[in-house]
Amino acid sequence: MTETVKTDVLIFGGGVAGLWLLNRLRNAGYQAWLFEQDRLGTGQSIASQGMIHGGIKYALGGKLTTATTTIADMPAHWKKCLAGEGDVDLRGCNLLSKDYYMWPRNSIRSRLNAFLGSKALEAKVSTVEKADYPDFFKDRISGPLYRLQDIVLDVPSLLSTLSNAQAENIFSIDWQQARLVPDTQGGIECLEFNNGQRIQAQQYVFTCGAGAEALMKDFDLPITTMQRRPLRMVMVRHTINEPLYVHCVSDRLSMTPEVTITSHKNAAGEPVWYLGGEIAEQGIHQTDEELIKAAQAKLREMFPWCDLENASWATLAIDRAEEKQAGGKRPDDISIAQNNNLMVCWPTKLTLAPNLANQVLARMQDSGLTAGSETPVQAPVFLQHPQVAATPWEQL
Ligand SMILES: Cc1cc2nc3c(=O)[nH]c(=O)nc-3n(C[C@H](O)[C@H](O)[C@H](O)COP(=O)(O)OP(=O)(O)OC[C@H]3O[C@@H](n4cnc5c(N)ncnc54)[C@H](O)[C@@H]3O)c2cc1C
Structure with missing residues (x-):
């Protein structure tokens, strides 16, 4: 027998997008399930x-683009949430670093890039005094070094914090057991299970x-198209204890740092550097071996004082998924494509x-969907709850 349960949002x-949205909607009083x-x-x-x-x-090129202005206030927003004073409570999330650095390397042009970038956002960037250099750089580089207002979060704990807060509203779905039923206006009528x-x-x-x-293809919902921008990241397990959070700025006039480094720990608690930026963009054209060789040479050149003799290296090929842009460019902002009662974000x-x-x-409110319009109901009990994924460097 068919049983239909009604709710506000699925x-x-x-x-991070879905989990944040679920928390935000629930906090605003909507009945939402993920x-x-x-x-x-x-x-x-x-x-x-x-x-x-x-x-x-x-x-980095000294120009304020739409992307720069859109994103400029985000660290302040997240800091409020980490303190439990924002629109979503992130008090369980670990902060890996409250500072992020930008290091223009030795060429004049890279210093210029960094300088122009810092002028364009001068309230958000400060020059670090030599005495205040992080341990990794102290007495090892001549500078300049800039401190950005950016922060670095431990993503597994971010995902756990967001999901633990809504554990009873998050379910595993097996698409062999369920399907989306399209309506006649290009939206969705319901989610239907085989039972x-x-x-x-x-x-x-x-x-x-x-x-x-x-998902759009399977259920014939062609409301927008997607692009993938591939990266091949590099992971390095090593024995250097000082953590490192830095954009190494290229000596070419590029919007992408030469290498962007963050520090993490693997499952055994050993330090891992995770390398992105230009090296990961160029890495898509290289084999694993070539990329690792290039990363080894780059790190040796940048940090000659580091002993990476016994380091373990691995790469990760991964796509950034976004709404399609002209020429496959990076979008400047978030994307929401909407058709009837469906948003693809x-x-x-x-x-x-x-x-x-x-x-x-805001769009839901504009279309008259206000919180509390559905009386709370129990989600179907046969559904399981998913765990948080493992980091790519967990097994390194
Ligand atoms: C290597 C790399 C490094 C990055 N670093 C940063 C950074 O430092 N700072 C920053 O701001 N951004 C960074 N980004 C971008 C950022 O990670 C993404 O913009 C963001 O994580 C996208 O989140 P999402 O929730 O949209 O997608 P995802 O994180 O990809 O999550 C999608 C989820 O949907 C699930 N799913 C897929 N299909 C279905 C389906 N049919 N039904 C149900 N569930 C489904 C997936 O299993 C997954 O859990 C980085 C991206 C990459 C690739």
Whole structure:
């Protein structure tokens, strides 16, 4: 016998975008459930560097772009949430670093890049006095070194904090056992399970990262198109204890730092550097071996005092998933494509997840979907709850 349960919002995809949105909607009084097909954060979120950008990366050429201004206030927003005073409570999330640095290397042009970038965002960037250099750099580089307002989060603890707060509202979904029933206006009528149970929502939101493409195709919902921008990140397990959070600025006039480094720990508690930036963009054209060789040479050249003789190296190929842009360019902001009661969303950056949730909420309110319109109901009991994904460096 068919049983239909009604609710306000169904979210599909439990990366940072979906989990943040679920918290935001529940905090605002909406009845919302999230469905995840794998482990939470699988794909981009768990593989991200956890940097909450203030936009300097986008101002490296000295120009204030839309991306720079959009992102400039985000560290302050996240800091409020970490203190339990924001729109989502992040008090369980670990801060890996309260500072992020920018190191223009030795060439005049890279210093200029960094300088122009810092002028464009001068309230958000400060020059670090030699005495205040982080231990890794103390007495080892001549400078200049800049401190950005960016912070670095431990992403597994971010995902756990967001999911623990809503544990009873997050479910695993097996698409062999369920399907989305399209309505006649290009939206969705309901989520239907093979056992006959149906869930009908007023609003459906896809926050599936790269999975949105298949979901739209499988259920014939061609409301927008997606692009993938590939990266090949490098992971280095080593024995250097001073953590490192730095953009090494290129001596070419590029918007992307030469190497962007964050520090993490593997499952055994050993230090791991995670390398992104230009090296990861160029890495897509290299084999694993070539990329690792290039990374080894780069680190040797940049940090000649580091002993990486016994380090372990690995690479990770991963796509950034975004709404399609002309020429495949990086989007400047979040994307929401909407058709009837369906929104397909990409945050573009982990940093922008709060903005994405605010804009989804605003659109729902504009269309008259107010909190509390559905009386709370129990979710179907046969559904399981997913775990958070493992980091790519856990086994390194
Ligand atoms: C290597 C790398 C480093 C990055 N570093 C940073 C950084 O330091 N700072 C920053 O701001 N941004 C960073 N980003 C960007 C950031 O990670 C992404 O913008 C963000 O994580 C995207 O989150 P999401 O929730 O949209 O997607 P995802 O994290 O990809 O999550 C999608 C979720 O949906 C699930 N899913 C997929 N298909 C379905 C389906 N059909 N049904 C149900 N569930 C489904 C997946 O299993 C997954 O859990 C980085 C990205 C990469 C690739």
